Amino acid sequence: MPLRELQYPTEPYSRVNRLKDRGVYTLETIHQIVNSCPMLHVSFQPPNSPFPAILPMIGQMGSFSRPSADLGEVLDLYLHGYVSSRIMNLTRTAPSSQAPQEEPELEGMPITVAATHLDGLVLALTPNSHSYNYRSALLFGHAALVTDTAEKLYAMELITNSVVPDRWRHSRVPPNAAEMQSTSVLRVRVSTGSAKIRTGGPHDERGDTEDEALLGRVWTGVVPVHSVMGKPIAGGYNRVGEVPGYLEGWRREANADAEVYAREAVGREVVAKKTVN
Amino acid sequence: MPLRELQYPTEPYSRVNRLKDRGVYTLETIHQIVNSCPMLHVSFQPPNSPFPAILPMIGQMGSFSRPSADLGEVLDLYLHGYVSSRIMNLTRTAPSSQAPQEEPELEGMPITVAATHLDGLVLALTPNSHSYNYRSALLFGHAALVTDTAEKLYAMELITNSVVPDRWRHSRVPPNAAEMQSTSVLRVRVSTGSAKIRTGGPHDERGDTEDEALLGRVWTGVVPVHSVMGKPIAGGYNRVGEVPGYLEGWRREANADAEVYAREAVGREVVAKKTVN
Numbered sequence: 001m002p003l004r005e006l007q008y009p010t011e012p013y014s015r016v017n018r019l020k021d022r023g024v025y026t027l028e029t030i031h032q033i034v035n036s037c038p039m040l041h042v043s044f045q046p047p048n049s050p051f052p053a054i055l056p057m058i059g060q061m062g063s064f065s066r067p068s069a070d071l072g073e074v075l076d077l078y079l080h081g082y083v084s085s086r087i088m089n090l091t092r093t094a095p096s097s098q099a100p101q102e103e104p105e106l107e108g109m110p111i112t113v114a115a116t117h118l119d120g121l122v123l124a125l126t127p128n129s130h131s132y133n134y135r136s137a138l139l140f141g142h143a144a145l146v147t148d149t150a151e152k153l154y155a156m157e158l159i160t161n162s163v164v165p166d167r168w169r170h171s172r173v174p175p176n177a178a179e180m181q182s183t184s185v186l187r188v189r190v191s192t193g194s195a196k197i198r199t200g201g202p203h204d205e206r207g208d209t210e211d212e213a214l215l216g217r218v219w220t221g222v223v224p225v226h227s228v229m230g231k232p233i234a235g236g237y238n239r240v241g242e243v244p245g246y247l248e249g250w251r252r253e254a255n256a257d258a259e260v261y262a263r264e265a266v267g268r269e270v271v272a273k274k275t276v277n
Numbered sequence: 278m279p280l281r282e283l284q285y286p287t288e289p290y291s292r293v294n295r296l297k298d299r300g301v302y303t304l305e306t307i308h309q310i311v312n313s314c315p316m317l318h319v320s321f322q323p324p325n326s327p328f329p330a331i332l333p334m335i336g337q338m339g340s341f342s343r344p345s346a347d348l349g350e351v352l353d354l355y356l357h358g359y360v361s362s363r364i365m366n367l368t369r370t371a372p373s374s375q376a377p378q379e380e381p382e383l384e385g386m387p388i389t390v391a392a393t394h395l396d397g398l399v400l401a402l403t404p405n406s407h408s409y410n411y412r413s414a415l416l417f418g419h420a421a422l423v424t425d426t427a428e429k430l431y432a433m434e435l436i437t438n439s440v441v442p443d444r445w446r447h448s449r450v451p452p453n454a455a456e457m458q459s460t461s462v463l464r465v466r467v468s469t470g471s472a473k474i475r476t477g478g479p480h481d482e483r484g485d486t487e488d489e490a491l492l493g494r495v496w497t498g499v500v501p502v503h504s505v506m507g508k509p510i511a512g513g514y515n516r517v518g519e520v521p522g523y524l525e526g527w528r529r530e531a532n533a534d535a536e537v538y539a540r541e542a543v544g545r546e547v548v549a550k551k552t553v554n
Contacts, residue, residue, distance in 0.1 A: 013326040043320040043329040049290040051417040052320040052329045054391040114331040126449045127437040128456040140328040160404040172403045179405040201512035219521050221511040230501040233543045235478035240496040266510045
């Protein structure tokens with residue numbers, strides 16, 4: 001853990017402009033939101049398309065050169081995909097010569113990654129004051145195909161274990177040659193990132209909160225929202241009688257944690273990071 | 278309801294290339310996924326930014342000219358935002374002259390919208406065969422600010438009621454002049470769209486499903502995943518003793534529906550739309 005919290009630089013494209021006090025730039029917070037998000041949305045601009053592309057992908061922050069690095073440190077984002085898919089093809093053909101030699105991290109395709117958790121429906125007196133409690137993170141960086149076998153295996157294990165902790169060593173590993181061939185991994189060198197977090201209850205204008213008739217008529221508060229993993233359902237060729245402990249234990253714990261976060265977020269007002277520009 | 282299911286045209290940028298049998302182009306299916314998604318991810322390319330932008334936004338399909346239109350018909354997407362935010366500014370200054378006169382729907386800023394539901398973790402024998410059950414929709418279109426007051430009110434009601442059905446008339450409406458001023462609505466004329474849906478259990482290669490030792494060791498199946506709305510928590514200035522019926526009734530029903538969908542998706546194999554090109 002660094003002695004001082006690391007923060008991403010605020011660039012014009014990454015800065016939180018609207019409701020600035022919800023903006024957070026610390027690496028640890030941003031990486032935490034990304035790593036706890038089961039689906040990331042990855043955007044890039046394909047050549048010859050009038051519209052940007054968005055792909056839902058699975059990804060995870062990590063450091064191949066220093067696997068013990070913690071969430072508050074400088075990390076790469078690893079994304080999982082297929083060699084045949086568009087993003088992989090584009091990355092493979094991206095002109096790496098675009099990057100100046102002194103900035104090799106700018107090699108690859110520019111992409112933006114969003115990780116978003118919905119934590120609650122905030123119901124206020126007026127439609128305009130309605131809101132969500134949420135945690136939203138963005139990463140901006142350059143994506144390149146991982147070609148080193150050891151790094152690819154590191155990332156595949158990292159990503160598999162992000163779906164279910166410890167799943168990798170409880171499945172048939174290592175991948176065979178055909179599997180290594182058909183799976184691609186993208187490494188994103190992160191240029192910067194930002195997060196936006198809302199917690200707390202509803203806030204209405206004074207004109208409304210002083211209107212007794214309105215207060216007597218409109219329920220105000222928060223409906224906490226969280227994700228739940230239901231009882232596992234065995235597949236057609238499953239032969240293992242009981243759902244294994246590493247899966248059941250994690251499922252129950254993750255469900256409980258998610259519920260607690262959503263509920264406790266209601267009682268917690270936004271803490272503005274005063275050190276942030 | 279049209280006599281024949283309407284489908285979006287498949288463009289090079291919208292076509293599902295990988296795992297084609299998961300691709301769906303019917304308007305009803307795509308609009309259903311969008312409308313049931315509490316957070317959409319909206320992507321666009323800001324001028325002078327090296328990276329595309331992604332914003333989580335609230336949105337809903339609708340037809341101002343024919344509000345009774347159903348989900349299978351041609352609809353617009355309405356997105357909710359703030360006048361001060363970047364997307365609104367860009368839209369306002371987007372050169373509408375870019376659109377040929379005979380195609381006014383191409384006026385505005387090109388955007389891509391993603392709606393994604395995670396429905397289950399699919400755990401297979403090998404990491405490579407792991408997957409998610411999911412419903413993912415993309416819409417491609419041009420966004421323009423809604424300037425007509427009646428259309429803006431229509432969209433604000435539509436979007437508020439998408440957060441909690443019937444919430445609009447149970448809150449303080451109509452919005453006052455300041456509220457109308459500070460809220461912006463974007464209308465997206467949809468050029469095309471596509472969806473990708475996975476249901477069912479795990480699928481492994483025969484080499485693995487015939488490996489008795491492996492089958493005896495690795496649990497395979499699906500962990501259904503769905504969103505839950507917890508017990509509503511009253512806000513600081515709430516005076517309404519009981520959570521109102523329209524909110525409680527909907528919450529319980531939506532929770533039950535979400536759970537049933539995730540569980541039943543496991544037993545349902547992908548139905549390939551054979552009529553799709």
